[in-house]
Amino acid sequence: MIKFFRKIRQKILSENKFSKYLIYAIGEIVLVVIGILIALSINNWNENRKNRILEQEILKDLKEEYVLNLSQLQQKIDMRNSIIQNSNDVLRYIDNSEFDINRDTLIHKIRYLGLDPTFDPIQNDLITSGIIRLIQNKPLRKLLSSWTSDILSLQEMELQWQILKTDLNIPYQISLGIFRDMVHSSYESSGTPVYLVEKSNDIDGRLFVGKSKNTPSSEEILQNSQLESMMANAIAQSHSTNMQALALKKRIELIIDLLNKEIKK
Numbered sequence: 044m045i046k047f048f049r050k051i052r053q054k055i056l057s058e059n060k061f062s063k064y065l066i067y068a069i070g071e072i073v074l075v076v077i078g079i080l081i082a083l084s085i086n087n088w089n090e091n092r093k094n095r096i097l098e099q100e101i102l103k104d105l106k107e108e109y110v111l112n113l114s115q116l117q118q119k120i121d122m123r124n125s126i127i128q129n130s131n132d133v134l135r136y137i138d139n140s141e142f143d144i145n146r147d148t149l150i151h152k153i154r155y156l157g158l159d160p161t162f163d164p165i166q167n168d169l170i171t172s173g174i175i176r177l178i179q180n181k182p183l184r185k186l187l188s189s190w191t192s193d194i195l196s197l198q199e200m201e202l203q204w205q206i207l208k209t210d211l212n213i214p215y216q217i218s219l220g221i222f223r224d225m226v227h228s229s230y231e232s233s234g235t236p237v238y239l240v241e242k243s244n245d246i247d248g249r250l251f252v253g254k255s256k257n258t259p260s261s262e263e264i265l266q267n268s269q270l271e272s273m274m275a276n277a278i279a280q281s282h283s284t285n286m287q288a289l290a291l292k293k294r295i296e297l298i299i300d301l302l303n304k305e306i307k308k
Contacts, residue, residue, distance in 0.1 A: 097177055098179065101177060102305050102306050105187070105298075106302040106303070108167065109298050109302070113295045115162065115164065116164070116291060116295065119161070120289065120292070122160035123160050123284060123285045123288070126160075130155065130156075130274040130277045133274045134274050134278075136265055137265050149261050150224045151228045153221065154228050155277075156273065157216075157225065157229075159204075159205060180304075183298065186297065193291055194291070196287060200284040203280065204281070212273060215269055221258050223254070223255040
């Protein structure tokens, strides 16, 4: 092809016709430009194809992560609901002192104050790595960009409960003399505390500490003025944290829905 154009150019030059050579030169430039544009288009098409393949891989990985995050978040919500339910039961026992409350049942319900439902989601480095730019869906990209701040809002509320549990709940249980019975209650039935996210048959979680012989009666526990405040506080803290968790749950469900729409079957 190059030899062909060279022969034409030499023939025109030999004829000494400048206008004809000028037209030829312009035509040759146009052909070169067209060739460059075609090459760039092919390169861009190939690059876009690679990006779309990578985008699909990213979307599928994200879906897997957020499905796991949703499952874990629901477990934490359920744990806080258990705290609320059992704390409400204790308040009813306090309000109705004529009830004959089984001591083991009471200890079992108070021990829910020791639960620590902390959301620890899988987090990716989409933003810091710049990979997020490959995701074409703008609403999805925006949700993913704000994910870290959404988590922090919930974790700040969870931290308040951790401080309450460490600074108030546990010292109260120890000073009241029921902590050994609470530990016994936690491991008595299945050997695996309810607050463990995953259970494994390969791990023997049994722990035998036995019941204490020097603990207060049900009546003495219920008459303790601090117990009522602790239960009410546990209900309030768990409820407000669950409101934030439920809002985050909707956000995750929306992300998963958008991911499903973008993932090619």
